[in-house]
Amino acid sequence: MTTFADTTFTDPELIRNFCIIAHIDHGKSTLADRMLQLTGVVEERAMRAQYLDRMDIERERGITIKAQNVRLPWQVGGRDHVLHMIDTPGHVDFTYEVSRALEACEGAVLLVDAAQGIEAQTLANLYLAMENDLTIIPVLNKIDLPAADPDKYAAELAHIVGCEPSDVMRVSAKTGKGVRELLNEIVRLVPAPTGADDAPARAMIFDSVYDTYRGVVTYIRVVDGKITPRQRIRMMSTGATHELLEVGIISPEPKPSSGLGVGEVGYLITGVKDVRQSKVGDTVTSERHGATEPLAGYREPRPMVYSGLYPVDGSDYADLREALDKLRLNDAALSYEPETSAALGFGFRCGFLGLLHLEIVRERLEREAGLDLISTAPNVVYRVELDDGGETTVTNPSDWPEGKVAAVYEPVVKCTVIAPSDYIGAIMELCQGRRGVLGGMDYLSTDRVELRYTMPLGEIIFDFFDALKSRTRGYASLDYEPAGEQRADLVKVDILLQGEPVDAFSAIVHRESAYGYGTRMASKLRELIPRQQFEVPIQAAIGSRVIARETVRAIRKDVLAKCYGGDITRKRKLLEKQKEGKKRMKMVGRVEVPQEAFVAALSTEDSTDKKAKK
Numbered sequence: 001m002t003t004f005a006d007t008t009f010t011d012p013e014l015i016r017n018f019c020i021i022a023h024i025d026h027g028k029s030t031l032a033d034r035m036l037q038l039t040g041v042v043e044e045r046a047m048r049a050q051y052l053d054r055m056d057i058e059r060e061r062g063i064t065i066k067a068q069n070v071r072l073p074w075q076v077g078g079r080d081h082v083l084h085m086i087d088t089p090g091h092v093d094f095t096y097e098v099s100r101a102l103e104a105c106e107g108a109v110l111l112v113d114a115a116q117g118i119e120a121q122t123l124a125n126l127y128l129a130m131e132n133d134l135t136i137i138p139v140l141n142k143i144d145l146p147a148a149d150p151d152k153y154a155a156e157l158a159h160i161v162g163c164e165p166s167d168v169m170r171v172s173a174k175t176g177k178g179v180r181e182l183l184n185e186i187v188r189l190v191p192a193p194t195g196a197d198d199a200p201a202r203a204m205i206f207d208s209v210y211d212t213y214r215g216v217v218t219y220i221r222v223v224d225g226k227i228t229p230r231q232r233i234r235m236m237s238t239g240a241t242h243e244l245l246e247v248g249i250i251s252p253e254p255k256p257s258s259g260l261g262v263g264e265v266g267y268l269i270t271g272v273k274d275v276r277q278s279k280v281g282d283t284v285t286s287e288r289h290g291a292t293e294p295l296a297g298y299r300e301p302r303p304m305v306y307s308g309l310y311p312v313d314g315s316d317y318a319d320l321r322e323a324l325d326k327l328r329l330n331d332a333a334l335s336y337e338p339e340t341s342a343a344l345g346f347g348f349r350c351g352f353l354g355l356l357h358l359e360i361v362r363e364r365l366e367r368e369a370g371l372d373l374i375s376t377a378p379n380v381v382y383r384v385e386l387d388d389g390g391e392t393t394v395t396n397p398s399d400w401p402e403g404k405v406a407a408v409y410e411p412v413v414k415c416t417v418i419a420p421s422d423y424i425g426a427i428m429e430l431c432q433g434r435r436g437v438l439g440g441m442d443y444l445s446t447d448r449v450e451l452r453y454t455m456p457l458g459e460i461i462f463d464f465f466d467a468l469k470s471r472t473r474g475y476a477s478l479d480y481e482p483a484g485e486q487r488a489d490l491v492k493v494d495i496l497l498q499g500e501p502v503d504a505f506s507a508i509v510h511r512e513s514a515y516g517y518g519t520r521m522a523s524k525l526r527e528l529i530p531r532q533q534f535e536v537p538i539q540a541a542i543g544s545r546v547i548a549r550e551t552v553r554a555i556r557k558d559v560l561a562k563c564y565g566g567d568i569t570r571k572r573k574l575l576e577k578q579k580e581g582k583k584r585m586k587m588v589g590r591v592e593v594p595q596e597a598f599v600a601a602l603s604t605e606d607s608t609d610k611k612a613k614k
Helices: 028-039 056-061 092-103 120-131 150-161 179-189 314-330 355-369 421-433 464-471 511-528 568-588 595-602 605-613
Strands: 015-021 068-076 079-087 107-113 135-141 202-211 215-224 232-235 241-243 246-250 254-256 265-269 283-286 305-311 335-341 345-352 373-375 382-386 391-394 405-420 437-445 448-456 477-488 490-497 507-510 536-542 545-552
Touching: 015 028, 015 120, 015 179, 028 068, 028 079, 028 107, 028 179, 068 179, 068 246, 068 265, 079 179, 107 120, 107 150, 107 179, 120 135, 120 150, 120 405, 120 477, 135 150, 135 179, 150 437, 305 314, 305 335, 305 355, 314 335, 314 345, 314 355, 345 355, 355 373, 405 421, 421 437, 421 448, 421 464, 448 477, 464 477, 490 511, 507 511, 511 536, 511 545
Parallel strands: 015 079, 015 107, 107 135
Antiparallel strands: 068 079, 202 215, 202 283, 215 265, 232 241, 232 283, 246 254, 246 265, 305 345, 305 373, 335 345, 382 391, 382 405, 405 448, 405 477, 437 448, 490 507, 490 536, 536 545
């Protein structure tokens, strides 16, 4: 084996591919930092906290959004091993990133906070890892905290994973205690990758990023054969062929190498600028004598939430399209298609995995492309059956059919809530208020309980998580997964300004919540819309039935100011003349809704509060 920086085909027996799965704030990134220091790939002076979190948003919010891979050298028993570590996100909205990372590994470090215990999202990622037959190494982190209770949570973890409490490793990522032993354990327990060295090259694309200067950088895990520079490769799903300009490893910065062999993880650059050429889940093979059977790819992510993104300045539409194209390469779970709105102009209907995903995508577009954007109220996908036997799919209230609706079906999800048992009553009250149906309840330990509910997705995408956290003082954790659909009594609520519907403010809600939505939106708009020369009625309506109304009072000009005496008929004549003028103006006048009103009305109360605080 040659020097580490330009490794040529490491013996697969010496390779260990693993990822770290954990909930937000359980110490994944800190553990990754200690591993980088211990293995010596980052010098002490170059070290910084959250080293693998490359985006400003990740560092500011303290969360991992993008999975990052890094190659680490490690010596056990006098033998040099190569560890490929993938640091994964912990939030439910980025589960797709985790599922792709798991495909590139043989083992997973299950990291749990010794002061909090296992959370719902960690449990979901653990089941994902078990489905992929990965070797699970249970680890308790933050054992140095005064509030830590390692014995209690080791027993809880052992019960879930199916091992002995003594098998659960105990580390402190902050101080570095136990991290060396963990690396040794990874080498001992995680199986080496398997693959045919002499077979045609096959490599799985598990991630890709866009570099302004170098084009598309594709991250691969080699399964069979070899990938070398200057080799001509073929993408098996699209049939596109390219010449490899560079092949390399990430340690932790990109380093060119003379090739990648069986089981190795690295990157390749073809110089291609078209972001659609490098599809996550595709199989890379050599152009001549290539493989005929592609590797089993990833299941396409299904968007859970839809929202419209519109540029505040209509001339930025082309820039928004280009920014979305580039971001799609970085974020394979994002989907979008063009749409137009009478109120907002040209924009895109985008599909997201959740509300945090929507927030992060919007923030990245605004920062990285310098755009000012408006996002419409989030919606889920509804299936509507009509009286005439037809059927339509609705992702946008403006798509709601005009004819008679026979039945509406909404998506439902299976929710898992893990919380201290003191809060069972508060959680049940919240879930039942959101039309949830209890599916089961299990005690993980004497004072921690797992509740399983089936709930409409539309009820949890807005502020359910915030409400859950506030009712449980921040102790509850939530995970959800799709569970089909159910029939529901849903209606479309239109907001009318002066009798004209404004499509951007329409929403599809349950009939019981329609009045609440209508009154809330009407009163919000009454404060936001500036007063006109004439009276502006704001109405919320279901079909032709008005359910709520507010009025923006007219600006009154004092036409009697010049009347300083004389007969009352003179004053009445002037007032009648003004009244006629206002009536005429109302017929031709159009209510101008300022962009700020759209932004404020379409953002949730929570985000407007945050902006106000700033």
